[in-house]
Amino acid sequence: MEEASEMRLTVIGTGYLGAVHAACMADLGHEVLGVDIDAEKIAALGMGRVPFYEPGLQEVLGRAVDSGRLRFTTSLDEAADFGDVHFVCVNTPQRRDSPAADLRAVDAVIEGLAPRLRGRCLIVGKSTVPVGTTARLSTRVEELVREGADVEVAWNPEFLREGFAVQDTLRPERLVVGVQSARADRTLREVYAPLLRIGVPYISAGPATAELVKVAANSFLATKISFINAMAEVCDAAGADVTTLADALGYDIRIGRRFLRAGLGFGGGCLPKDIRAFTARAEELGVGGAVSFLHQIDAVNTRQRQRTVDIARDMAGGGFEGRRIAVLGATFKPDSDDVRDSPALAVAAAIHGEGADVRLHDPRGLDNARAVLPVLDYVPDVAKACEGADLVLHLTEWTDYRRIDPAELAVVTRTRRILDARNALDPALWTSAGWTLRALGRPTPAPLPSQQTATEQESPVCPAELG
Numbered sequence: 001m002e003e004a005s006e007m008r009l010t011v012i013g014t015g016y017l018g019a020v021h022a023a024c025m026a027d028l029g030h031e032v033l034g035v036d037i038d039a040e041k042i043a044a045l046g047m048g049r050v051p052f053y054e055p056g057l058q059e060v061l062g063r064a065v066d067s068g069r070l071r072f073t074t075s076l077d078e079a080a081d082f083g084d085v086h087f088v089c090v091n092t093p094q095r096r097d098s099p100a101a102d103l104r105a106v107d108a109v110i111e112g113l114a115p116r117l118r119g120r121c122l123i124v125g126k127s128t129v130p131v132g133t134t135a136r137l138s139t140r141v142e143e144l145v146r147e148g149a150d151v152e153v154a155w156n157p158e159f160l161r162e163g164f165a166v167q168d169t170l171r172p173e174r175l176v177v178g179v180q181s182a183r184a185d186r187t188l189r190e191v192y193a194p195l196l197r198i199g200v201p202y203i204s205a206g207p208a209t210a211e212l213v214k215v216a217a218n219s220f221l222a223t224k225i226s227f228i229n230a231m232a233e234v235c236d237a238a239g240a241d242v243t244t245l246a247d248a249l250g251y252d253i254r255i256g257r258r259f260l261r262a263g264l265g266f267g268g269g270c271l272p273k274d275i276r277a278f279t280a281r282a283e284e285l286g287v288g289g290a291v292s293f294l295h296q297i298d299a300v301n302t303r304q305r306q307r308t309v310d311i312a313r314d315m316a317g318g319g320f321e322g323r324r325i326a327v328l329g330a331t332f333k334p335d336s337d338d339v340r341d342s343p344a345l346a347v348a349a350a351i352h353g354e355g356a357d358v359r360l361h362d363p364r365g366l367d368n369a370r371a372v373l374p375v376l377d378y379v380p381d382v383a384k385a386c387e388g389a390d391l392v393l394h395l396t397e398w399t400d401y402r403r404i405d406p407a408e409l410a411v412v413t414r415t416r417r418i419l420d421a422r423n424a425l426d427p428a429l430w431t432s433a434g435w436t437l438r439a440l441g442r443p444t445p446a447p448l449p450s451q452q453t454a455t456e457q458e459s460p461v462c463p464a465e466l467g
Helices: 016-027 039-046 057-067 076-082 104-116 133-144 165-170 182-191 193-197 207-238 242-250 271-284 293-315 343-353 366-372 382-386 406-410 427-432
Strands: 008-012 031-035 070-073 085-088 120-125 150-155 175-178 202-205 324-328 357-361 391-394 417-420 436-439
Touching: 008 016, 008 076, 016 031, 016 057, 016 070, 016 085, 016 165, 031 076, 039 057, 039 070, 057 070, 057 165, 076 104, 085 104, 085 182, 104 120, 104 133, 120 133, 120 182, 133 150, 133 207, 150 175, 150 182, 150 207, 175 182, 175 207, 182 193, 202 207, 207 242, 207 271, 207 293, 271 293, 293 343, 293 391, 293 417, 293 436, 324 343, 324 382, 343 357, 343 391, 357 366, 357 382, 382 406, 427 436
Parallel strands: 008 031, 008 085, 031 070, 085 120, 120 150, 175 202, 324 357, 324 391, 391 417, 417 436
Antiparallel strands: none
C-alpha cells in the first residue's frame, strides 16, 4: 500500500511494536526513521531483517527499506531533527517489585528526546501505560523543552495481536487517539489518512480515555477467557462438555463465540501484565474495589497451568519420574516465537521438575524457549519429540499439530495417550486411531473397540517424518 505523504515520523523503540509500526507507517507512504539504542538490532532492521517471527512483516519491512522511506538510527539528535511526529513504542513490562507497569523506558525516551526538540511537533505514545501517564509526561515535557519549542503529548494505543500484527496495523478494527488539542487531532488524522480513506473507524478522545481503552479491552478479553476456563473446571466435575457449552453460548449475540475456547489459558507479554498493572493503578486511584474481580481472573488463568500438570500426571500413571513426556508447543500462542509468560513452557518446566524426561517441539519458538529454559530437550521435528513417549501434551495450537496423522504418530510413541490442553484436536480422529485423548472440560472419549489402546499394547518405537 502506498499513499504519498510529506509527514516525517520517528518511531522510538524497535522491539515488536516499534518494528511493526515503523514498517507499516512507511508502507502507508510516510518517511519513517526508526530509533533504538541497540545498534545490532538497528543494523539488522536496516538490512531488512526482522529479528523475531511475525507473519508478513519481513515482506513489509523489506519493501519499506528498499523504497527508501524507512531507515534506522541510534541517534536521538537525528530523530529530534527529523520528525514531525515522534511515536514512542518502547516496552512497559511488569515491575519486578510489584504488579504495576515499569515505565522507565517511556520516561527515558521523554528525558532524552524532549530537550532536543525544536519548533512544533507531537509526541505520541503507543506503549500500554497506566491511565494518567499522558498528563504526567506532558508536565515533564514542559519542564524539559527548550525555549521556542512547541511540543504536545498525545496517546494512540495499539491493538496488535501477535501473529496478525501487520493486518492489525494496515487494516485495524479501529483507531483510538487521546489528544489535548484540535491541532494534535488534525495531525493524527493526517498520519492515518490512508486508513481513514478506507473506512477505518477513528475515535478521538481525551488522553485518559484513550489510555483506558487498551487496558479495558485486554481486561475484558482476559475475563472472557478465564470465564470459559472456569466453566471447563465445572464441566470436568459434572461430566459436561465445555465445547458444546461454548457453542451454545456463542449463538447469543450478546456473548459471541470468540475467546470462548477453554484450555491452558492466556500468556504472553500483554494480557497477564496488563490486567495486573490495571488493578495496581486502580488501587492507586482509590478504586481498586471496582476491578477486584481481575485478581480472580488472573488466579483462574494461573490455575489452568496446574490443572494441566495434574491431569498429565494422572495420565502418566500417577507420577512423572522415569516417564518420557512429549510436549508440542513452547510459545504462548501460535504464529509467534514469543515465549514470554508462556503457559506451555510453564507446564513443561513443572513436569520436568517432577522428574520427567521432557522432549519439546515448536515450529518457531525453540531458540527462545531454550534461552529461557535450557534444561529441557528441544527437538526440531514432531516425530523425534514423540519417540518413545509415555504421554503427548498438546500445549500450543499450531496448525502443524492439528494436521498430524494420529495413526502415524502412534508408530513412534510408547503409549497412545494425549492431553489436548487447547481443545483444538479432533477427538474422533484420535480415538479412532486407538488413542486415549483427554481435554480440559470435556468427557474422555473411549477409543473404538476395534483399535488397540495404549494400555493394551505399547507401540513400537521407530522414526517417522511428521510435522
